[in-house]
Amino acid sequence: MRKIEKITVTIDGSQVSGCEGMTILELAQQNGIDIPTLCHSPELTPIGACRICVVAVEGSRTLVGSCHTPITQGMVIYTHSPKVLETRKVIVELLLASHCGSCYMCEKANVCQLRKIAADLEVGLPRFQTRKRYYPIEDVSPYIQRDLSKCVLCWRCVRACNEIAKQNVFGIAYRGFNSKVVVDFDQPIDKEVCQDCNVCIDICPTGALSKPREVGEEKKGRPLVISS
Amino acid sequence: MSKGQEGVLPQGKEQENLLVMLERAQSEFGYVPEEFIVEAAHSLNVSISEVYGVATFYSFLSTKPLGKNVIRICKSLPCYLKNSQMIIKSVEDEIGIKPGETTPDGKFSFELTNCIGACDEAPAMLINNDVHVNLTPGKISQILKSYK
Ligand code: SF4
Ligand code: FES
Ligand code: FES
Numbered sequence: 001m002r003k004i005e006k007i008t009v010t011i012d013g014s015q016v017s018g019c020e021g022m023t024i025l026e027l028a029q030q031n032g033i034d035i036p037t038l039c040h041s042p043e044l045t046p047i048g049a050c051r052i053c054v055v056a057v058e059g060s061r062t063l064v065g066s067c068h069t070p071i072t073q074g075m076v077i078y079t080h081s082p083k084v085l086e087t088r089k090v091i092v093e094l095l096l097a098s099h100c101g102s103c104y105m106c107e108k109a110n111v112c113q114l115r116k117i118a119a120d121l122e123v124g125l126p127r128f129q130t131r132k133r134y135y136p137i138e139d140v141s142p143y144i145q146r147d148l149s150k151c152v153l154c155w156r157c158v159r160a161c162n163e164i165a166k167q168n169v170f171g172i173a174y175r176g177f178n179s180k181v182v183v184d185f186d187q188p189i190d191k192e193v194c195q196d197c198n199v200c201i202d203i204c205p206t207g208a209l210s211k212p213r214e215v216g217e218e219k220k221g222r223p224l225v226i227s228s
Numbered sequence: 229m230s231k232g233q234e235g236v237l238p239q240g241k242e243q244e245n246l247l248v249m250l251e252r253a254q255s256e257f258g259y260v261p262e263e264f265i266v267e268a269a270h271s272l273n274v275s276i277s278e279v280y281g282v283a284t285f286y287s288f289l290s291t292k293p294l295g296k297n298v299i300r301i302c303k304s305l306p307c308y309l310k311n312s313q314m315i316i317k318s319v320e321d322e323i324g325i326k327p328g329e330t331t332p333d334g335k336f337s338f339e340l341t342n343c344i345g346a347c348d349e350a351p352a353m354l355i356n357n358d359v360h361v362n363l364t365p366g367k368i369s370q371i372l373k374s375y376k
Contacts (some may be wrong), residue, residue: 168274168277168278169275169277170275170277171275171276171278171279171281172276172281173277173280173284173285174285174286175284175285182277182281183277184276184277185276185291186263186280199235205351220301
């Protein structure tokens with residue numbers, strides 16, 4: 001059996017050690033350092049799509065994504081330098097620039113990870129004015145509803161469906177501003193396999209994926225009768 | 229898969245390369261037909277969504293049939309700075325369709341593409357495999373006339 005190498009790195013000024021193959025994010029978490037993440041989920045293969053988790057590494061030309069960069073011996077990492085914080089903030093601002101911005105009306109507003117990160121990084125009113133991504137809500141299926149105007153293209157649903165549910169329902173099609181999570185030939189989602197799985201709904205960081213509301217079932221039981 | 233599409237699916241090692249398959253369909257049929265995508269997904273054991281995703285990502289693959297001549301105007305930054313918007317407008321005026329459309333007579337399809345490597349002579353466009361550079365609105369109708 002191969003011995004697992006211990007690796008020593010400096011993170012935010014303190015020397016810590018980790019194991020070979022660990023990512024910067026994992027090491028940081030192990031040492032109680034909080035780095036925001038959006039596209040990352042411990043259950044999924046990291047892909048570095050959102051860049052929220054960037055950190056500075058001495059000797060590296062650019063900031064690196066901590067969720068997918070493995071630690072190396074002697075690495076010197078800064079997780080909260082001014083440049084890192086400013087960069088994360090701009091990334092959120094850019095994500096929000098083309099986002100529908102209807103948080104006030106969004107049922108997922110208080111569980112939305114994008115909104116939480118924006119609040120944590122003190123992102124205020126939008127600075128960048130651009131057109132918004134807009135897609136009509138897909139409510140064909142009785143089991144899953146997609147509102148892709150809220151999607152941030154984190155690939156979590158795509159990966160969760162491939163890796164956890166093993167159903168490969170989603171793909172990402174088109175390019176640039178028009179990139180979109182699609183089902184088959186870009187049809188509204190209504191698959192036989194998508195019934196009680198819910199894996200993608202639970203893993204979506206925004207309000208893009210949800211269970212359709214069944215209004216008639218919301219108030220169960222006998223109607224309230226007030227007798228005088 | 230309909231007759232005539234057989235043999236376009238690569239064999240052996242190439243079978244692993246989705247892009248090779250799609251490019252071949254594009255040159256063979258002028259576009260990547262839906263049935264081809266279904267078949268390719270099946271033979272590579274990946275989802276239709278994934279193949280459709282790749283097929284729609286590249287400017288030089290099309291999922292709809294294209295006209296006899298395909299005009300592709302560069303929409304990348306250097307050309308933009310050299311007024312590609314004006315060129316797009318003149319082509320629109322000349323053939324009466326917008327990017328993404330095909331003329332009713334099937335003579336021209338009009339697409340926008342990413343950089344085609346002719347930035348030093350921007351603005352640039354391709355018609356089929358011919359590069360046209362240093363475009364001005366005045367040149368457009370002349371150029372288009374040479375395509376039948
Ligand atoms: S639908 Fe949700 S999980 Fe899927 S890519 Fe968009 S934001 Fe991410
Ligand atoms: S969380 Fe690391 S790139 Fe998205
Ligand atoms: S930007 Fe138009 S050819 Fe390069």
